[in-house]
Amino acid sequence: MSSTKTPRVEEPNVVEGDSQWLLWEVFVQAENGSAHEHAGSVRAPDRELALQNARDVFARRGPVRSIWIVPAEAITASSSADAASFFDPGDDKVYRHPQFYKVPKGMQ
C-alpha cells in the first residue's frame, strides 16, 4: 500500500482569531493537455486535505485527470475599481483583434 509519509510542508498562514479552515482555490483538468480551469473553492486545514476535499467536491462527477489546489491568499486579483482603466481600452479598437486575416480553407 502506498504509505507515503504525510508531507509536513510549510502551510499557508493561519489568520489569528479566524475559526474557519484555510481557503483554497481548486483548478480541475478534464483531459490530458487541456488547461486546468477554476472549479470553485474549498476549506481545508492543509494541502493534503485540501486536495482530498477538492476531489470529493469537484471531481466525483465527470471526467477529471488532475486537480490543482492553490492557497487563496497566494492569488493576487485586480480590483473592480481598476476595471475601467485595465480593460475598457481594448473595447473600441477593432484592430487589436487579429481578425483581418483570411484563414485558408484547410486551416479552419
Added chain:
Amino acid sequence: MKTPPPLQKDVQDACFEYLLRLGDDLLVLGHRLSEWCGHAGILEEDIALANLALDCLGQANNFLTLAGQIEGKGRTADDLAYFRDETEFRNCALVEQLNGDFATTIARHFLFCTASFYLYEKLQESSFKPLAAIAKKSLKEIIYHHRHSREWIIRLGDGTPESHLRAQQALNELWMFTAELHQTDALEAKLVQEGIAADRATLLGKWQQTVSQVLNEATLTIPPDGYMYSGARIGRHTEYLGHILSEMQIVARSHPNARW
C-alpha cells in the same frame, strides 16, 4: 452483470454465504456513514463521508447481486438487503458500531478499510472471475478510503490534546471488534482451497503492520488485545444492528414491490 459460471452445490452454498459476508460489511458500513449526511462538522467533510457511503453501497450492491445469482433462487440485491432479519446478516460487528464522534467514525473506517485493502488485493486473483472483477473495481475506491481515513487519524492523533484523547478513546472502544476482520472458519477454508476466497488469517500481519505504522505516526497507542468479540459472521450481532435494519428496511417492508 453476466450470469456466473456454475459451481458445485456445496461450493455454491459456501460462496453464497461468503458473498453475504463481503456484501453485508459494506451495506451496513455504508448505511452508518450515510447517517452523517447533513451532520458533519464542515461541509467538505460532509460530502466526503457521503461519497464514502455511496462507494460502500455500490460495492454492497455488486456483492449482493452476485450472491443472489449464486444462490439461484431469484433474489435480488434489494431482496437480500431489505428482507433478511438481523440474525441472517453476515457483517462483522465493527461496521455496525455507532458513529459516535468524528474520531470514532474515522477510526472505525480506518481499521476496516485497511483490512479491505489487503482482502481485495488478494481477491483480485480469485479463481471465481465475477468475484475477482468486483474486488478489482472496489480496490480503487478502497485505496482512497484508506488515504482519507489514514490522513485524518494522523491529524486527530497528532493534533490537539482533545483530538488525541478522542482518537485514542475511539481506538480503545473499537479494538475488541477488530479480531473478526481476520477470523476464518471451515466455510472460508473450503473456499480458500478452491481458490475462490482469500485466507484472511494470512492478511493479518500486513494489517497489523500498516495499522501500527499509521498509529505510530499519529502518536496513538495500539490497544492491547483484551476480550475480542466474535460471532457476528454467524448472526450473533451487537445490539446496534437491529436498530439500523429497522430504519433501513422500514420503507421497503411497508411497501413491498414498490417501484419509483
